[in-house]
Amino acid sequence: MPDSQPQPARNPDGDASRPPGGLPVPLSAGDGALLLCGARLADGRIVDVRLSGGRIEAVGTAGSLAPGPRVDLGGYLLLPAPAEPHAHCDTALTADIGGPVPYSAEDVQRRTTEAALLQLGHGATAVRTHVRIGDVQGLRSLEGVLQARRALRGLTELSAVAVPRLLTGVAGADGLAMLRDAVKMGATAVGGCPDLDPDPTGYAEAVLDVAAEYGCAVDLHTDGEDPVRLARLAAMAGRLRPGVALGPCGGLGRLPYDQAVRAAEQLAAAGVTVVCLPQGDCPAAQGAAAVPVRLLRAAGVRIAAGSGALRDAANPVGRGDPLEAAFLLASRAELPPAGAYEAVAGRARAAMGLPEVRVEAGFPAELLAVRGEGIAGVLSLGYSRLVVHRGRVVARTSAVREFCDSQAAVALDLPRQAPRGADPA
Secondary structure: OOOOOOOOOOOOOOHHHOOOOOOOOOOOOOOEEEEEEEEEEOOOOOOEEEEEOOEEEEEEEEEOOOOOOEEEEEEEEEEEEEOEEEOOOOOOOOOOOOOOOOHHHHHHHHHHHHHHHHHHHOOOOOOEEEEEEEEEOOOOHOOOOHHHHHHHOOOEEEEEEEEEOOOOOOOHHHHHHHHHHEEEEEEEEOOOOHHHOOOHHHHHHHHHHHHHHHEEEEEEEEEOHHHHHHHHHHHHHHOOOOOEEEEHHHHHHOOOHHHHHHHHHHHHHOOEEEEEEEOOEEEEEEEOOOOOOHHHHHHEEEEEEEOOOOOOOOOOOOOOOHHHHHHHHHHHHOOHHHHHHHHHHHHHHOOOOOOOOOOOOOOEEEEEEEEOOOOHHHHHOOOOEEEEEOOEEEEEEEOOOOOOOOOHHHHHHHOOOOOOOOOOO
């Protein structure tokens, strides 16, 4: 059974169902209270966190909350869960397909389900996927994504952005009608790539008009290499602030510095969010360059980070891991580690119109526990993870590294992980 598929319930006494602290993890449905014990917060405090009814009910010092069903998170850092603001689940996991990629509703549903579960295992409890509509595919891909959304309810929040190819001229009339049909079917945002339409400004106007008509969000692909076109787009988007996201905007990194600064100031004034893709490209934006995140942040632009392609033709090694996206932002000195994590968590959720999450009483219980002591450490070596969605544990990844016997390790008394029940000596 692939790691990305839901796992059946197991014997609570077996190793497979135990978290690092040795207590059974309730990987099952239920709305009862759950206590997360001994977790470290980003500010260094060690706390217990009680969850109930899909929210954080209480946060107290370790041992201060009433006992009950619990998960021992000693040695783990507890954070607001990340979200994925820019996925392409309809094309995910197709890099190794020999021949044409199948796009029946059933094929897209299967790929979308597997991709969303892979990202859930990494910690993303909400995913926004861009779905191509029109041409020979019609609305089949969107149908498959919406079927996956229904099947995944309770495990992860999956939302769809309808992406038509053309929206202007005679050829765009069908695309515009189909865009409206997509919103009626259940797409929660409208988007696409204005750069590929013969009339980019007209394309953006059409998308914004549909968004205003149906009260939905806007998420547009643009390279951003044309500052005049980007300025027009920012000015138009300002009327729907703050429900407009643009990305990946890699072309900003190729502009002269003064033009890039001017474009950043215009984006900030419009109140849009730029969703960058540190892990690479996506199908609608071939050849993206690194986005000048520091320049955008200095101008006051909201920055979120997504994963983009997940093992498809645009990026055959894409991982869909929010922590890797944050790691890349931090490793390139675009943002400090805490800011990089915020780009894939709080900023990503805001770009998707989701409620804010803090590890405080009253906030949604959307959480990620990662083995480590600080944000920089978990971005570097955060392999073992436990994911909470709507107040219950929905995914767990346990990583164990072993080395052969070494006198040097014994002499230095280095920490060692071993299989449960094994003699650590």
